[in-house]
Amino acid sequence: MRSTRELCTAVRRGVTAIRQVTATRGTHVKSTNDGVQQTRNSVAGSRLVTRSSSGLAGSSSSTIQTTTDDVHNSIHSRPVSTHPDTRQVQSATSLSQWVDNEKKWLFPADSRFMKMFNVVKNGANGQGARITYKSKVPITPQMMETALHCLTRKANSFRTCLQYRGDELWVVELMKPDLDFKVLEGVTNVEQELMDLIVQPCQLFEGPLWSARMLLPQEGHQDTNDPYPYTCQLLVSLNHAIHDGVGLYWIIFWMLEMLDKILSGVQINDQPFGILHSGFEYRQEEDKIRKELLKDPLTLRRLLNEQAGKNTIPLIAEAFGLPEDENPVTIPLETEVISGQIMEQLVKKCKSVGVTQNSYVLAAYNVALVELIQEAGLDRDVYNITNIIPINTRRFVTESGFHLGCYSMPLHHTTSTPKDVKNNFWQYAKEIDNSVRGEMKNKKFLTDSVLDMMLQEEGHIIPNTQCDFPPLKYDYTFSNIYGAPMPSSAVGKNIKLDYFCNLNAIEKTSVGSISAMSSHGKEAHIKTCNSSRYMTEETASRWNKIIVRILLHEAM
Structure with missing residues (x-):
C-alpha cells in the first residue's frame, strides 16, 4: 500500500503533466479527461461512469441518457429572464446588457478581482468541498444532475466566465452555461480525488468555472438501522475569485434543500439564491484609503517599503x-x-x-x-x-x-x-x-490590500x-x-447532511x-x-x- 504522501505525489505529477499539454477540460477535450482519468485509475482505482456538459453523455451500458431539456422539464422550470437584472451593482447597472440573448456583461474584472483570479489560475488557493448526504431513498445521478442544473439556474455566479469587451476584461453571465458534472465509482481516496479536481484548469473564457463529481456508493452499501440509510457523496470545486468559503457553505445547504424537494416530488421555483456582485462597497472603502494615503507621499512611501519588506520566516x-x-x-x-x-x-x-x-x-x-x-x-x-x-x-x-x-x-x-x-x-x-x-x-x-495593489502597479511581484x-x-x-x-436546516424530510469539509x-x-x-x-x-x-x-x-x-x- 502506498502512503498518503506517495499517493498525493503520484496523482499531482500526473495532473501537472496533463496541465502542461492543455489548459482546458470538461467534455470539450476528451483526451484531457481521459488522461486525467487514467492517472486517477492508476492511483485510486476509480472508474468514470458518466460525463456531462449540458447533459450527461454516456460511454458505457450504465450511462445516464438524461439531457438538459429532460432535466428542466422534470422540474417544470421556466425560461430564465432575459431582462437586465436591476439588482446589479451601481457600477455595472448602466453598462450591463444582454447580447443576442446569450450573455450579460456584469462588471469589469478590476485589479482586486484579477489578483485573486491569477492566484487561482496559477494553481494556488483553489477550493472545494466534500459533501456527504444521507437519504431515505437512493439519490440517483439524474437527481443530482437536476439539482446542479437548478443551482446553475438559481445562482448566477454558476453561470459566469471571463470575456473581453474591447480591451477590457469583464465578468460575464452566460444564458446557456455548460455543466461539468461526472459520476465516478470505485474511488478509494475521496479527499485526494477532490484535491485532484481542485487543481484542474478551467475554461476561463467559455465556462464553467466550477465542476462537480458524484461518487457512487458500493453495491448494497446502506445502513438498515438508520432512518436515512442511503449515502451519497458529492465533490465540488469552485473558483475562489467567484466564490469564497462562506458562499461555499451556503451552497452545501442549498443543494440539500433542492435534493429534498426532488426526492419529495416538489417543484423547484426560479427564486434566486443570491446575486453575484462586484463588491463595489468595500472597493469604495479601498478608494477612500487610497486617497488618504496619497495625501502624504512620504508616509505612503514608508508604508510601501514596509509592506514590500515583510519577509517573515x-x-x-x-x-x-x-x-x-x-x-x-x-x-x-x-x-x-x-x-x-x-x-x-x-x-x-x-x-x-x-x-x-x-x-x-x-x-x-x-x-x-x-x-x-x-x-x-x-x-x-x-x-x-x-x-x-x-x-x-x-x-x-x-x-x-x-x-x-x-x-x-x-x-x-x-x-x-x-x-x-x-x-x-x-x-x-x-x-x-x-x-x-x-x-x-x-x-x-483594507489598507494592506491597497498597499499590495500599489506595489503591483509599481511592478512588484505579488x-x-x-x-x-x-x-x-x-x-x-x-x-x-x-x-x-445557514440558509436552511441540515435535516430535511427525505435527506440530511451527514458530513462536509472545505479543502484548499x-x-x-x-x-x-x-x-x-x-x-x-x-x-x-x-x-x-x-x-x-x-x-x-x-x-x-x-x-x-x-x-x-x-x-x-x-x-x-
Whole structure:
C-alpha cells in the first residue's frame, strides 16, 4: 500500500503533466479527461461512469441518457429572464446588457478581482468541498444532475466566465452555461480525488468555472438501522475569485434543500439564491484609503517599503527546517471533532472572559505552536507568530439578501507570544482579541490590500500570482464559521447532511497550513490542510493533536 504522501505525489505529477499539454477540460477535450482519468485509475482505482456538459453523455451500458431539456422539464422550470437584472451593482447597472440573448456583461474584472483570479489560475488557493448526504431513498445521478442544473439556474455566479469587451476584461453571465458534472465509482481516496479536481484548469473564457463529481456508493452499501440509510457523496470545486468559503457553505445547504424537494416530488421555483456582485462597497472603502494615503507621499512611501519588506520566516520552518520536496502537494489531515457539550462550555467561558470564539481558537493555535517548536529545541523568550485571518467584507454591503462572490480578504496578524504563555492562556486570548478588534476597527486588511495593489502597479511581484512556489511567510491561516447562520436546516424530510469539509490547495501559496472550524449540528469540526513543502505529516499531526488538547482543556 502506498502512503498518503506517495499517493498525493503520484496523482499531482500526473495532473501537472496533463496541465502542461492543455489548459482546458470538461467534455470539450476528451483526451484531457481521459488522461486525467487514467492517472486517477492508476492511483485510486476509480472508474468514470458518466460525463456531462449540458447533459450527461454516456460511454458505457450504465450511462445516464438524461439531457438538459429532460432535466428542466422534470422540474417544470421556466425560461430564465432575459431582462437586465436591476439588482446589479451601481457600477455595472448602466453598462450591463444582454447580447443576442446569450450573455450579460456584469462588471469589469478590476485589479482586486484579477489578483485573486491569477492566484487561482496559477494553481494556488483553489477550493472545494466534500459533501456527504444521507437519504431515505437512493439519490440517483439524474437527481443530482437536476439539482446542479437548478443551482446553475438559481445562482448566477454558476453561470459566469471571463470575456473581453474591447480591451477590457469583464465578468460575464452566460444564458446557456455548460455543466461539468461526472459520476465516478470505485474511488478509494475521496479527499485526494477532490484535491485532484481542485487543481484542474478551467475554461476561463467559455465556462464553467466550477465542476462537480458524484461518487457512487458500493453495491448494497446502506445502513438498515438508520432512518436515512442511503449515502451519497458529492465533490465540488469552485473558483475562489467567484466564490469564497462562506458562499461555499451556503451552497452545501442549498443543494440539500433542492435534493429534498426532488426526492419529495416538489417543484423547484426560479427564486434566486443570491446575486453575484462586484463588491463595489468595500472597493469604495479601498478608494477612500487610497486617497488618504496619497495625501502624504512620504508616509505612503514608508508604508510601501514596509509592506514590500515583510519577509517573515515561519516558526515551524525555523524549528524543523523545510522538507525537501520537488513536487509539493497539499495533504488534508483527519477531521478533528469537538463535541457539542464541550462547545457549549467553550462559548460560556468565552462570554465570561469577554473574548470571541475566534480569539480563543487563535490563542489555542499559538500556544500549541509554541509547545511544538519548544519540543524541537527552538527556545526564546518571545515568539512572533504571524497568521492570516480571513475577513468577510459583506459587512460593508447595505443591500439585503445573500451576496455571492469572493468577499474574503486576508487580515495579516502578528502576535508577540511569551514562552510561558500557557500559564496565562486567557490573558493572552484577551490580548489577541483586543489586537484583532483594533485592526478590524482601523480596517487594516483594507489598507494592506491597497498597499499590495500599489506595489503591483509599481511592478512588484505579488506572491501566489506569478511565482510557482513563493517563499513561505505565515505560520498558518485559520477561518472560523462555527455558529454562522445557514440558509436552511441540515435535516430535511427525505435527506440530511451527514458530513462536509472545505479543502484548499495551498502548496503554491505563501502559507503552509490552513484550517477551518465549522458547525455540524452542535459539534465543531476542524479541518486542516498542510503543504508538503512546509512540514511533514508527522509534524502536522502532532501540532493538530496539541491544538485539540488545549481547546478541550481550556474549555473546562
